[in-house]
Amino acid sequence: MSTTGKQKPDEPETAVETARRQLERAAAHLDIDRGIIDRLKHPDQVHRVSVPLKRDDGNTDIFTGYRAQHDSVRGPFKGGMRYHPGVTEEECIGLSMWMTWKCAVMDIPFGGAKGGIVVNPKELSTEEKERLTRRFAEELRDFIGPMRDIPAPDMGTDAQTMAWFMDAYSMQEGETQPGVVTGKPPVIGGSYGREESPGRSVAIIAREACDYYDYPLEKATVAIQGFGSVGANAALALHEWGANVVAVSDVNGAIYDPDGLDIDDIPTHEEEPEAVTTYDAPEHLPNDELLELDVDVLVPAAIGNVITEANARNVDADIVVEGANGPTTTTGDEILENRGITVIPDILANAGGVTVSYFEWLQDINRRQWSLERVNEELETEMLKAWNDVRAEVEARGVTWRDAAYIVGLSRIAEAHQARGLWP
Ligand code: NAD
Numbered sequence: 247m248s249t250t251g252k253q254k255p256d257e258p259e260t261a262v263e264t265a266r267r268q269l270e271r272a273a274a275h276l277d278i279d280r281g282i283i284d285r286l287k288h289p290d291q292v293h294r295v296s297v298p299l300k301r302d303d304g305n306t307d308i309f310t311g312y313r314a315q316h317d318s319v320r321g322p323f324k325g326g327m328r329y330h331p332g333v334t335e336e337e338c339i340g341l342s343m344w345m346t347w348k349c350a351v352m353d354i355p356f357g358g359a360k361g362g363i364v365v366n367p368k369e370l371s372t373e374e375k376e377r378l379t380r381r382f383a384e385e386l387r388d389f390i391g392p393m394r395d396i397p398a399p400d401m402g403t404d405a406q407t408m409a410w411f412m413d414a415y416s417m418q419e420g421e422t423q424p425g426v427v428t429g430k431p432p433v434i435g436g437s438y439g440r441e442e443s444p445g446r447s448v449a450i451i452a453r454e455a456c457d458y459y460d461y462p463l464e465k466a467t468v469a470i471q472g473f474g475s476v477g478a479n480a481a482l483a484l485h486e487w488g489a490n491v492v493a494v495s496d497v498n499g500a501i502y503d504p505d506g507l508d509i510d511d512i513p514t515h516e517e518e519p520e521a522v523t524t525y526d527a528p529e530h531l532p533n534d535e536l537l538e539l540d541v542d543v544l545v546p547a548a549i550g551n552v553i554t555e556a557n558a559r560n561v562d563a564d565i566v567v568e569g570a571n572g573p574t575t576t577t578g579d580e581i582l583e584n585r586g587i588t589v590i591p592d593i594l595a596n597a598g599g600v601t602v603s604y605f606e607w608l609q610d611i612n613r614r615q616w617s618l619e620r621v622n623e624e625l626e627t628e629m630l631k632a633w634n635d636v637r638a639e640v641e642a643r644g645v646t647w648r649d650a651a652y653i654v655g656l657s658r659i660a661e662a663h664q665a666r667g668l669w670p
Contacts, residue, residue, distance in 0.1 A: 261340020272652035313361035323359035326400025392425030445479020447598020472548025501527035546573035
């Protein structure tokens with residue numbers, strides 16, 4: 247597998263390839279022991295478990311689950327748990343590496359993990375999903391824990407899944423352990439503001455980018471692809487702070503008003519799934535045209551690989567703030583860079599999610615809930631700190647924001663490895 251070489255034009259890159267390529271790109275700017283880089287190319291451990299499920303009809307089916315634990319030099323492993331038919335070991339490893347970099351960019355004392363079950367959650371009844379989750383928690387119990395590895399919701403899992411997971415773990419441990427997962431309902435130790443936090447951090451970073459590049463926010467035009475948890479919360483915050491959100495979309499298409507949409511009125515994915523195009527707007531556009539609108543800021547916040555070799559030359563925004571994970575392909579990224587379009591990477595922009603997960607874990611181990619105001623204030627502080635750390639590397643080294651973010655993350659991880667050394 248190539249670790250440094252260029253991909254063929256838009257040949258899909260696996261998550262592991264992306265993570266290793268970014269690691270090498272950042273390492274080229276830093277003086278790091280080669281042994282540390284090589285260690286970081288591989289996960290510490292990957293757990294593969296069989297999860298038997300008694301179906302509602304009395305039959306038993308066996309599902310495969312994974313938990314990839316990449317690196318814990320800075321603290322417990324941390325990362326989502328997805329239920330999706332496309333989950334693979336390779337994907338979990340790659341995404342666990344991304345989590346390591348993301349936590350380090352935010353200077354959160356966590357490492358990276360990712361896991362999931364190869365299952366289509368839409369084909370499970372609620373009761374089956376609960377039994378599957380409880381058994382999965384039991385299969386992983388020796389490898390996870392509030393000081394070891396802390397799962398969170400991801401595709402196909404939600405706050406209720408985390409509540410079952412936490413309950414199953416706590417019952418077997420003989421004590422209530424809310425800190426074993428994040429993204430729980432607030433009534434059992436979840437944090438206020440957790441759900442809104444990735445979108446809110448995207449809005450904070452978009453606001454800072456506008457300020458940095460001299461686009462007054464109240465005059466800035468913004469297009470946002472995806473009106474789900476990340477996209478809608480980013481749109482709502484930017485609208486509240488005075489930006490002109492001129493276009494938003496969901497899987498069915500986009501709505502566009504050059505004078506600015508009334509974002510509060512548009513049904514979010516949570517309120518009414520996939521209902522954006524039912525809103526009465528001056529113009530309706532296909533999703534790919536939203537990506538090519540002449541706006542100041544473009545926020546792809548739906549799915550991965552939407553800015554590609556095929557359309558990057560047509561992107562007409564000045565700044566791209568990545569809300570989704572991996573919305574820009576390698577070739578798409580190179581084209582944007584050559585065209586002088588600023589791209590603020592996902593591992594900085596949407597890292598509000600893992601940051602408020604960290605706040606949730608702090609609340610759990612201290613048994614003290616924070617107010618929403620405190621969560622948002624501390625999120626603002628952490629995002630500004632990370633923004634400034636990355637900005638300093640952009641200015642000092644003349645690199646892209648993506649490379650700068652990886653340089654910040656990798657230097658922290660490498661320093662921690664250097665200080666701790668290799669045991670035995
Ligand atoms: P979501 O399911 O809440 O919303 C997704 C939105 O994208 C919906 O409006 C959906 O209609 C739209 N969409 C789906 N397919 C589309 C397509 N082909 N074209 C255009 N729009 C499409 O999901 P989310 O939680 O907002 O996640 C969005 C992205 O952000 C994902 O890449 C996810 O990995 C990433 N992310 C999510 C979180 C989180 O905690 N929710 C945190 C960090 C990153």
